[in-house]
Amino acid sequence: MLSLPALKEDITVSVVAGAQLTAAERRPLEPVGRHFLQHATRTLRNHTWSEFEK
Amino acid sequence: MSTPVIGIAFGNTSSSIAYINLKNDVDVIANPDGERAIPSVLSYVGEDEYHGGQALQQLVRNSKNTIINFRDFIGVPFSKCDVSRCEGGAPAVEIDGKVGFVISRGEGVEEKLTVDEVVSRHLNRLKLAAEDYVGQTIKDTVLTVPTDFTVEQKSALKAAASEVGLNIVQFINEPSSALLAHLEQFSINKDANVVVADFGGVRSDAAVIAIRSGVFTILATTHDYKLGGDRLDTELIEYFAKEFQKKTQTNPRKNARSLAKLRANAILTKKTLSNATTATISIDSLADGYDYHASINRMRYELTANKVFAQFSNFIESAIEKAGLDKLDIDAVLLAGGVSFTPKLTSILEAFLPESVEIFGPQNKNASNNPNELNASGAALQARLVADYDEDELKEALQPVVINTMHLQKAIGLLNADGEFVPVFLPQTSYPIQKKLTIKQATGDLLIGVYEGESYIEEKTIEPPAKEEGEDDEDSEEWSDDEPEVVREKHYKTTAKLMELGVKAVEKGLEIVFNINREGQFRVSARDLKTGAVVKGQL
Numbered sequence: 001m002l003s004l005p006a007l008k009e010d011i012t013v014s015v016v017a018g019a020q021l022t023a024a025e026r027r028p029l030e031p032v033g034r035h036f037l038q039h040a041t042r043t044l045r046n047h048t049w050s051e052f053e054k
Numbered sequence: 055m056s057t058p059v060i061g062i063a064f065g066n067t068s069s070s071i072a073y074i075n076l077k078n079d080v081d082v083i084a085n086p087d088g089e090r091a092i093p094s095v096l097s098y099v100g101e102d103e104y105h106g107g108q109a110l111q112q113l114v115r116n117s118k119n120t121i122i123n124f125r126d127f128i129g130v131p132f133s134k135c136d137v138s139r140c141e142g143g144a145p146a147v148e149i150d151g152k153v154g155f156v157i158s159r160g161e162g163v164e165e166k167l168t169v170d171e172v173v174s175r176h177l178n179r180l181k182l183a184a185e186d187y188v189g190q191t192i193k194d195t196v197l198t199v200p201t202d203f204t205v206e207q208k209s210a211l212k213a214a215a216s217e218v219g220l221n222i223v224q225f226i227n228e229p230s231s232a233l234l235a236h237l238e239q240f241s242i243n244k245d246a247n248v249v250v251a252d253f254g255g256v257r258s259d260a261a262v263i264a265i266r267s268g269v270f271t272i273l274a275t276t277h278d279y280k281l282g283g284d285r286l287d288t289e290l291i292e293y294f295a296k297e298f299q300k301k302t303q304t305n306p307r308k309n310a311r312s313l314a315k316l317r318a319n320a321i322l323t324k325k326t327l328s329n330a331t332t333a334t335i336s337i338d339s340l341a342d343g344y345d346y347h348a349s350i351n352r353m354r355y356e357l358t359a360n361k362v363f364a365q366f367s368n369f370i371e372s373a374i375e376k377a378g379l380d381k382l383d384i385d386a387v388l389l390a391g392g393v394s395f396t397p398k399l400t401s402i403l404e405a406f407l408p409e410s411v412e413i414f415g416p417q418n419k420n421a422s423n424n425p426n427e428l429n430a431s432g433a434a435l436q437a438r439l440v441a442d443y444d445e446d447e448l449k450e451a452l453q454p455v456v457i458n459t460m461h462l463q464k465a466i467g468l469l470n471a472d473g474e475f476v477p478v479f480l481p482q483t484s485y486p487i488q489k490k491l492t493i494k495q496a497t498g499d500l501l502i503g504v505y506e507g508e509s510y511i512e513e514k515t516i517e518p519p520a521k522e523e524g525e526d527d528e529d530s531e532e533w534s535d536d537e538p539e540v541v542r543e544k545h546y547k548t549t550a551k552l553m554e555l556g557v558k559a560v561e562k563g564l565e566i567v568f569n570i571n572r573e574g575q576f577r578v579s580a581r582d583l584k585t586g587a588v589v590k591g592q593l
């Protein structure tokens with residue numbers, strides 16, 4: 001089980017200035033299986049995950 | 055789609071058909087002769103056409119009219135085909151720039167068949183077998199193809215199928231199909247890198263596949279068009295031929311019929327030795343009227359075919375290298391194809407891969423007993439899934455904008471209490487993506503440090519324990535365990551800090567969500583499971 005370190009400074013959110021993800025690469029997915037088809041539906045209907053939304 | 059959609063795996067050596075039955079199980083369909091691995095062979099005796107195992111039997115007496123190993127030739131110009139594969143059966147000739155066969159259909163009646171026509175007839179026999187079994191007309195199918203099949207090959211296949219009223223609703227890659235079938239039965243609920251190794255009759259194919267949240271991305275593929283079960287047969291044939299020659303002073307290799315008999319028996323012996331530790335072989339009148347009776351045990355066979363087995367494992371190693379991965383990056387090897395029944399294949403892979411790599415072959419209780427049925431089973435599963443789509447919907451789902459997605463190049467994760475990087479998204483995760491971690495036991499004020507990271511391999515040399523006096527006996531020479539042992543381990547390190555979130559006074563657990571949307575925007579949110587309070591950060 002993952003356990004997190006204790007909070008030592010008083011921060012809520014601290015995003016590193018100018019932080020960026022390493023450039024991603026475009027590659028084809030294999031168009032098979034349930035999970036791919038769910039991805040297709042999400043993409044086509046422009047659905048996203050509604051995190052913490054009712 | 056109103057009629058059942060079947061899945062077909064069409065190999066150079068054998069083909070299988072499968073569908074999802076009313077109980078929602080994958081059913082690999084047997085033809086009227088009870089064959090589930092149906093030899094991809096057509097044979098003609100006068101007006102009669104034989105298919106499958108019945109056709110294969112004709113190789114001894116009627117080889118000139120027995121068509122074998124034709125699948126790969128569809129949609130490829132004759133000049134680019136290695137037609138030596140057809141030796142032993144009807145010779146391949148050039149017809150209209152394509153591979154073709156000239157078949158005798160009785161006294162003075164010749165029939166010229168292009169490979170397209172042969173494929174049509176073969177698919178038709180498969181279709182009829184499926185209809186016979188299912189009791190309904192079959193119109194649609196999902197067909198598996200090797201990852202290196204070209205657009206031309208696929209369109210020629212589609213045309214050949216449509217000649218016999220079979221509509222190919224989707225082509226899927228063989229390794230992805232095999233993996234789909236495997237995961238349906240033995241799901242792994244984590245992201246993984248899997249090598250799908252398909253050892254067939256005339257060729258071997260491997261694909262390194264990243265599974266990320268159930269979606270597959272092929273990282274690399276390799277192909278060897280001269281490595282397969284036929285090579286094992288050749289080793290056995292040579293072994294038997296030598297033995298026979300020693301006994302009888304007759305060379306059985308000189309005569310096509312003797313050779314065909316030897317080949318048929320070598321195949322049988324090879325298959326027997328996958329299940330049993332000894333096999334007997336008995337051929338009446340092999341050559342010059344001499345019979346041949348012998349037996350061979352598994353160990354002798356494995357020794358005889360040693361070179362070929364080494365090639366199988368080198369082949370897998372080359373696939374891993376081509377993907378730019380270390381052996382330790384691989385979670386499992388999924389063995390597919392008929393040769394994968396061979397126990398030696400599993401043991402040789404176990405020997406050269408780290409212990410952390412699981413070998414999913416018939417010797418593993420968490421894998422199918424029938425590796426040669428994985429391709430067709432996956433096609434059937436896919437067929438069932440797309441059966442709910444109409445043509446336009448499916449076309450839409452297979453558009454480039456859906457398929458070609460961005461893939462992360464680094465891992466993204468967080469630091470645990472020990473300061474170690476724990477990946478949440480592995481490299482080659484495609485986005486949009488979301489993952490949720492629930493840490494039930496989290497309490498107090500906690501730090502969520504979010505980083506990019508990468509893996510590295512640490513090599514440790516472990517010196518053998520110092521010898522106690524008098525222990526230095528003769529055994530130590532034989533068991534040269536005294537060499538320092540090199541232990542390789544995979545670890546992660548952070549490469550860039552992205553953000554930190556602080557959550558306070560957590561009482562009853564925390565839920566952390568990592569999310570990257572289609573535009574590549576990365577967000578992390580942490581929710582206190584008791585109070586519902588949320589902390590969010592985004593790049």
Ligand SMILES: Nc1ncnc2c1ncn2[C@@H]1O[C@H](COP(=O)(O)OP(=O)(O)OP(=O)(O)O)[C@@H](O)[C@H]1O
Pocket residue numbers: 064065066067068069091125253254255256257258282283284321324325326328390391392393394395396426
């Ligand atoms: N039980 C078994 N033990 C060992 N080898 C077997 C067994 N069953 C089948 N084979 C071998 O597997 C090979 C055929 O495998 P498979 O049916 O996967 O080939 P294929 O996909 O039709 O051919 P290819 O991949 O070359 O196009 C043959 O060499 C066959 O003899």
Ligand SMILES: [Mg+2]
Pocket residue numbers: 065066252253254255391
């Ligand atoms: Mg194959």
